[in-house]
Amino acid sequence: EVQLVQSGAEVKKPGESLKISCKGSGYSFTSYWIGWVRQMPGKGLEWMGIIYPGDSDTRYSPSFQGQVTISADKSISTAYLQWSSLKASDTAMYYCARGKDGGISDYWGQGTLVTVSS
Amino acid sequence: EIVLTQSPGTLSLSPGERATLSCRASQSVSSSYLAWYQQKPGQAPRLLIYGASSRATGIPDRFSGSGSGTDFTLTISRLEPEDFAVYYCQQYGSSQGTFGGGTKVEIK
Numbered sequence: 521e522v523q524l525v526q527s528g529a530e531v532k533k534p535g536e537s538l539k540i541s542c543k544g545s546g547y548s549f550t551s552y553w554i555g556w557v558r559q560m561p562g563k564g565l566e567w568m569g570i571i572y573p574g575d576s577d578t579r580y581s582p583s584f585q586g587q588v589t590i591s592a593d594k595s596i597s598t599a600y601l602q603w604s605s606l607k608a609s610d611t612a613m614y615y616c617a618r619g620k621d622g623g624i625s626d627y628w629g630q631g632t633l634v635t636v637s638s
Numbered sequence: 639e640i641v642l643t644q645s646p647g648t649l650s651l652s653p654g655e656r657a658t659l660s661c662r663a664s665q666s667v668s669s670s671y672l673a674w675y676q677q678k679p680g681q682a683p684r685l686l687i688y689g690a691s692s693r694a695t696g697i698p699d700r701f702s703g704s705g706s707g708t709d710f711t712l713t714i715s716r717l718e719p720e721d722f723a724v725y726y727c728q729q730y731g732s733s734q735g736t737f738g739g740g741t742k743v744e745i746k
Contacts, residue, residue: 557737564724564726564737564740565683567735579733579734615682615683621670621671621689624671624673624728625673625675625683626695628684
C-alpha cells in the first residue's frame with residue numbers, strides 16, 4: 521500500500537527556521553516525483569515544486585523559488601520542505617504528494633500544519 | 639505561468655442532479671497533464687481524473703473528464719451525498735504546475 525506520512529504540526533515564531541518531512545512507503549521512492557502543495561487557511565491549493573528523489577532533480581514554482589528549499593534523502597525514502605526564515609504568511613497546511621505523471625499527484629500525505637506567530 | 643480559471647465558483651445542486659464544472663487555461667495545456675481533484679473539509683485532496691479524461695483508481699464512473707487545449711470539463715452525472723466538496727483542476731507542463739481556484743459543489 522502506497523503511503524506518504526508527514527511530520528507533525530509545528531508552531532514557530534517569525535524568523536525561525538523549519539524543515540518538515542514526508543516519508544514514502546509501499547513503492548519505489550526513487551522512481552516517482554514528490555511534490556509539495558500549500559493551502560493557506562480557507563484558501564485553495566498552490567503548487568510549490570517537485571523533486572525526483574532518484575537524482576534530486578528539483579523544479580520550483582516561480583512564486584516559491586528562493587522562498588523554500590525542497591530536498592530528499594533516498595536512503596530513508598523521505599522528502600523535505602524547509603524554510604530558513606519563516607514569516608507569518610507561511611502559516612498554512614502543507615501537503616506532499618507522489619507524482620504520477622510528473623507533477624500530477626496520485627497519492628497524498630495527510631498534511632502538516634505550520635503556524636507562524638509571534 | 640499557465641493560469642487556470644475555474645467556473646462557477648460555487649455550484650448549488652441537489653443529490654441526483656448533474657454537475658458540470660469548467661476549467662479554462664490561459665494557454666494551451668497538454669491533455670496528458672490535466673487533472674481534477676476532490677477535497678473535503680479537513681482532508682487531503684484526492685485525485686479523480688488524470689490525462690484530462692482517465693479516472694483514477696477506485697473513482698466511480700459517475701465522474702468523467704473531457705476537453706482539450708484550453709477548455710476542460712469535469713462532469714458528475716448524478717450527485718451522491720458524498721460528492722459535495724471542492725473540486726480543483728491542475729495542469730503540469732514545462733516543469734511547472736498550477737491549480738485552478740476551485741469550484742465548491744454545495745447542497746441546494
